[in-house]
Amino acid sequence: MSLRDDWRRTRAIAMKDLTTEIRAKAGFNGVASLAVTILILLGLALGPDAAALRNAAVGAVWLATLFSGVLAFNRSFQVELESGALEPLLLYPGPRWPIFAGKLLGNLIFVGLMVLIVMLVGIVLFGITVPDTWPELLAVVALGVVGLVVLGTFYASMSSRSRAREVLLPLLLFPMLVPVLLAATTASKALLGADLMHEAGAWIRLLIGFDTLFLVATFLAFEHVIEA
Amino acid sequence: MPDISSDRSAATPPPRTSVWLGFVAFAAVIFAQTFSILTSPADRDMGHLQKIMYVHVPAAWMTFLAFLVVFVYSMRYLWKQNENDDLLAASAAEVGAVFNGLTLMLGMIWGRPAWGVWWVWDARLTSTLVLFLIFVGYLALRAFVDDSVQRAKWSAAVGAIGAINVPIVYMSVKWWRTLHQPQSSPGTLDPAYTLGLRLNAIALLLVLIYFIRKRYEIARLERAIEDFAQAAAMGGK
DSSP, X not given: OHHHHHHHHHHHHHHHHHHHHHHHOHHHHHHHHHHHHHHHHHHHHHOSOHHHHHHHHHHXXXXXXXXXXXXXXXXXXXXXXXXXXXXXXXXXXXXXXXXXXXXXHHHHXXXXXXXXXXXHHHHHHTTOOOOTTHHHHHHHHHHHHHHHHHHHHHHHHHHTTSTTHHHHHHHHHHHHTHXXXXXXXXXXXXXXXXXXXXXXXXXXXXXXXXXXXXXXXXHHHHHHHHHO | OOOOGGGOGGGSOOOOOOHHHHHHHHHHHHHHHHHHHHHSOOBTTTBGGGGGHHHHHHHHHHHHHHXXXXXXXXXXXXXXXXHHHHHHHHHHHHHHHHHHHHHHHHHHHHHHHHHSSSOOOOHHHHHHHHHHHHHHHHHHHHHHOOSHHHHHXXXXXXXXXXXXXXXXXXXXXXXXXXXXOOOOOGGGSOHHHHHHHHHHHHXXXXXXXXXXXXXXXXXXXXXXXXXXXXXXXXXXX
């Protein structure tokens, strides 16, 4: 039964975070607007040649996601820290990993929705034709978002409690995300170009491996990190 | 009686690194450099440019060795919670970052005449650069966290998880694009160069050990001062 209790805790934390977001709205609207703004600025910086823009589209969408996603992660712990609610949360009986799982779930939904908006805007602004392989493309995006959110949530659990958290989180997170960025952009580009070389499969496997490995590693490490 | 000394660095006096280790290490560097520069013939293609290898290649090895030390002592800290393991991992990270920077700089100085460009996005170069950035993140985390237990736990987690990622970064960049001459090791080299490379590797290993030990000694002293200041502030001493 205990696993069921853990799941209830996970869900409670995710629901609490999402409810706070829905009631305030400012957080999501701010982060999503920033993502779209970055996308527009990238378009201006790389344009106006339409062919060049189409080539750069995938990279631009992923970079906009990364840069604005970073803001979401610190926020998710900020709510607890500002009201001094993290200590009581840790004092509840039971293991600590549901706290991480709950935050993870909340951030997944938050960043997932943001990515959908960024992609739609990217398709319009950069003149992308949606390929027949769009389910695979969505799978790549989902796997990339999982990698981003797992490491982002984990590092934010530390950086949000340090001095200079705005600088520290991207400094820690971005070098770690190099494999995700490479895999997600290369696989997306391949799928947009009909994947003639059949290379998307290998990158998808790499993303699955990366996500699984760091999901396990961060769950194991979270217990040490959160109690300090 | 419970053992409370394990998380108090002041409980045992900091180790003293022998000055002689430093002398021996730097004498070894001077000897190995002189030997290899004097004995190695000019390379057929690269001429004397090849001599950069005697620092570049061993420095790259030492970088990875230092990161291995960070990984091992970070894991050990998470397991045993002994503060000294954290200080040693941090010392290795600082020294490793220096060797990492040296590797990158020398590689670029060599690459400009040899390849015609300062930088190529090849697997080994790019992953060495990413490794450098991971080191920088680790050291930045330590600089931005004041509480010593928090700093130790967090940097141990970041050190261990960062180290796991290094082979994945390497593999992913390799798939992405590759252009680099086969890795230099005594096996791929003309015999005229191998002894020099080996001697330089030993010399730089001594330097690495000396630097890490010295840095560790300083870190222990810093902690002892912090503990003392804290105790004094509490009116204990």
